[in-house]
Amino acid sequence: MIITKKRDFQELMENIKNYKSFFLIGCSECASLCGTGNQEAIDALTEALKAEGKEVEGGFVAKTGCQVLGTKTELKPFKEALDKTECILVMSCGAGTQAAVEIFEDKPVYATNDSLFLGNMTRFQFFDERCSLCGKCILDKTGGICPITACPKGILNGPCGGCKDGKCEVSPDIKCAWVRIYERMKKLDRLQDLCDNALEAKDWSSSIKPRTLVTRPDKKEEKKK
Amino acid sequence: MSFKDILSSGKFVVTAEVGPPKGTDIKEMIHHIELLKGKVDALNVTDNQSAVMRICSMAVCKICLEHGVEPILQMTCRDRNRIGLQSDLLGASILNIKNVLCMTGDHVLAGDHKQAKPVYDVESVQLLGVVNSLNNGKDMAGNDLKGSTDFFQGAVVTPEANPLEPQLIKFEKKVRAGARFFQTQAIYDINKFKDFMKYAKKFPVKILAGIVVLKSAGMANFINNNVPGIRVPQELIDELKAAGKEKALDTGLNIAARHIKQLKEENICDGVHIMAIGMEDKVPTIMERAGLL
Ligand code: SF4
Ligand code: SF4
Numbered sequence: 001m002i003i004t005k006k007r008d009f010q011e012l013m014e015n016i017k018n019y020k021s022f023f024l025i026g027c028s029e030c031a032s033l034c035g036t037g038n039q040e041a042i043d044a045l046t047e048a049l050k051a052e053g054k055e056v057e058g059g060f061v062a063k064t065g066c067q068v069l070g071t072k073t074e075l076k077p078f079k080e081a082l083d084k085t086e087c088i089l090v091m092s093c094g095a096g097t098q099a100a101v102e103i104f105e106d107k108p109v110y111a112t113n114d115s116l117f118l119g120n121m122t123r124f125q126f127f128d129e130r131c132s133l134c135g136k137c138i139l140d141k142t143g144g145i146c147p148i149t150a151c152p153k154g155i156l157n158g159p160c161g162g163c164k165d166g167k168c169e170v171s172p173d174i175k176c177a178w179v180r181i182y183e184r185m186k187k188l189d190r191l192q193d194l195c196d197n198a199l200e201a202k203d204w205s206s207s208i209k210p211r212t213l214v215t216r217p218d219k220k221e222e223k224k225k
Numbered sequence: 226m227s228f229k230d231i232l233s234s235g236k237f238v239v240t241a242e243v244g245p246p247k248g249t250d251i252k253e254m255i256h257h258i259e260l261l262k263g264k265v266d267a268l269n270v271t272d273n274q275s276a277v278m279r280i281c282s283m284a285v286c287k288i289c290l291e292h293g294v295e296p297i298l299q300m301t302c303r304d305r306n307r308i309g310l311q312s313d314l315l316g317a318s319i320l321n322i323k324n325v326l327c328m329t330g331d332h333v334l335a336g337d338h339k340q341a342k343p344v345y346d347v348e349s350v351q352l353l354g355v356v357n358s359l360n361n362g363k364d365m366a367g368n369d370l371k372g373s374t375d376f377f378q379g380a381v382v383t384p385e386a387n388p389l390e391p392q393l394i395k396f397e398k399k400v401r402a403g404a405r406f407f408q409t410q411a412i413y414d415i416n417k418f419k420d421f422m423k424y425a426k427k428f429p430v431k432i433l434a435g436i437v438v439l440k441s442a443g444m445a446n447f448i449n450n451n452v453p454g455i456r457v458p459q460e461l462i463d464e465l466k467a468a469g470k471e472k473a474l475d476t477g478l479n480i481a482a483r484h485i486k487q488l489k490e491e492n493i494c495d496g497v498h499i500m501a502i503g504m505e506d507k508v509p510t511i512m513e514r515a516g517l518l
Contacts, residue, residue: 152332153303153343157350157398159391160329161383161410164453170332182391191394198354198398201307201347201365 001030002093003127004037004113013052015110019087022049023078024059024112025071025100027092032061035125036113037091045091045112057081065096072103135206141199143184148202150177156199228267228295228324229377232406232431237489238496239517240297240408240433241508242269243289245280254285257505258292264509264518265294267324269408269498272299276336283313286322297379298322301330306346307355307365314359318374326379326408327352350398353378357403379406382432383454384421385414392454393424400428408498410454411437413461413480415487422493431495434488438504438511439477442466478507482514489515 031037058081090097093115119127158178162169286296362373386392442465445457468476
């Protein structure tokens with residue numbers, strides 16, 4: 001899921017200082033699990049804004065905030081409140097914020113969260129980054145541990161000289177990704193693989209931005225068949 | 226004779242290191258280069274060591290050549306992508322820089338520009354492959370070069386890494402990627418180093434043992450607690466302590482000289498790499514005491 005963190009309130013107030021009335025859009029997916037876009041978060045921000053003398057015309061938790069059409073449909077019942085609103089606040093990730101930008105062509109839209117990374121939830125509201133969405137997965141060669149993400153240098157043939165007692169050069173709180181890979185490959189009895197096959201430099205052209213993807217079969221093509 | 230030829234001649238080789246300064250005043254650095262001229266077989270020029278921004282390695286390598294000292298261009302992957310690295314390698318080649326040491330490089334968080342974007346488009350093993358490829362007239366993308374390079378390429382290894390086996394797997398990858406010589410992380414336990422050499426001798430590469438002078442017992446303890454892959458044995462710490470504050474540095478120089486002498490006399494490795502770290506002027510003293518001058 002996409003991990004988000006609430007932005008500093010004073011910073012948010014500075015961004016929206018020119019507006020008086022707001023509508024808040026949360027998200028039931030990642031942002032709810034992060035506690036940044038659920039109903040409680042909306043209620044808390046509503047209170048905080050009111051305490052600063054702002055008006056909150058309404059708000060709701062979108063099913064999937066990054067889904068443009070779905071969110072647009074979900075917003076229909078709120079037309080009256082939205083008409084009175086000067087500014088939209090989006091309480092999900094950067095993708096959700098930009099869905100709102102697309103929906104509200106002539107209203108300012110602001111993000112209340114910073115979007116951090118694609119994360120795993122290891123315990124309730126504890127998040128870890130494990131995949132950087134590189135576009136060409138190499139997990140099959142590294143025992144299922146991603147060095148592009150777990151190693152701060154993204155080294156494909158590690159460990160580097162900075163590894164100290166199995167810990168990463170960058171922080172003693174991180175276990176060296178390449179020691180983890182080594183240990184796992186050893187358990188899987190695949191050490192020979194690791195020794196024999198130096199990984200080649202990555203082809204970064206698979207992650208040139210912005211990326212798009214269409215998975216829906218082309219109806220016309222289907223009919224022709 | 227070139228560094229490469231000296232190494233293959235079987236002579237016990239000595240390399241040292243010069244760290245380019247931050248800023249354009251290079252008087253002191255030139256003094257160090259002059260001091261080591263004719264004494265060491267080659268001088269490593271560090272590449273923004275510890276991720277602290279300084280004069281680039283290539284410019285200082287050129288200055289070494291002008292002063293009659295053969296340079297070893299250290300090249301890290303932290304600050305340049307594959308286009309920058311290859312372009313700099315071609316540039317170094319036309320400046321007559323013959324030796325290149327391929328390293329991944331300390332993370333930007335270790336240095337003085339923590340906000341920088343770390344690059345690491347390739348890393349040390351892959352960079353060795355790149356040098357190999359340029360030597361064979363092709364760039365990384367397989368395009369033909371108009372004139373190839375003729376580098377003598379090396380790498381680094383940590384004989385006392387903990388855990389050791391992943392480090393050795395990487396060492397072998399470096400050998401297969403074309404490394405011809407290795408300079409090791411500092412070593413202080415000659416017996417342990419002998420074990421490493423027993424293993425390393427199986428490979429067709431030259432090994433220069435890393436020597437770092439201990440200035441005091443405090444420095445030795447600091448290394449043990451903070452520097453990855455280096456272990457100063459307790460006897461050496463005791464020896465430095467016993468020498469007292471006044472004599473500690475002199476004792477440190479003696480230890481370095483003694484180690485070098487043993488490495489040479491017992492034919493343990495192919496040479497040494499002395500990292501003086503701010504005490505470049507002491508390198509000749511160490512060499513003298515080791516019987517190398
Ligand atoms: S290699 Fe790593 S970053 Fe790339 S897709 Fe696989 S897990 Fe994600
Ligand atoms: S210590 Fe390990 S995880 Fe950390 S940068 Fe080096 S190789 Fe990567």
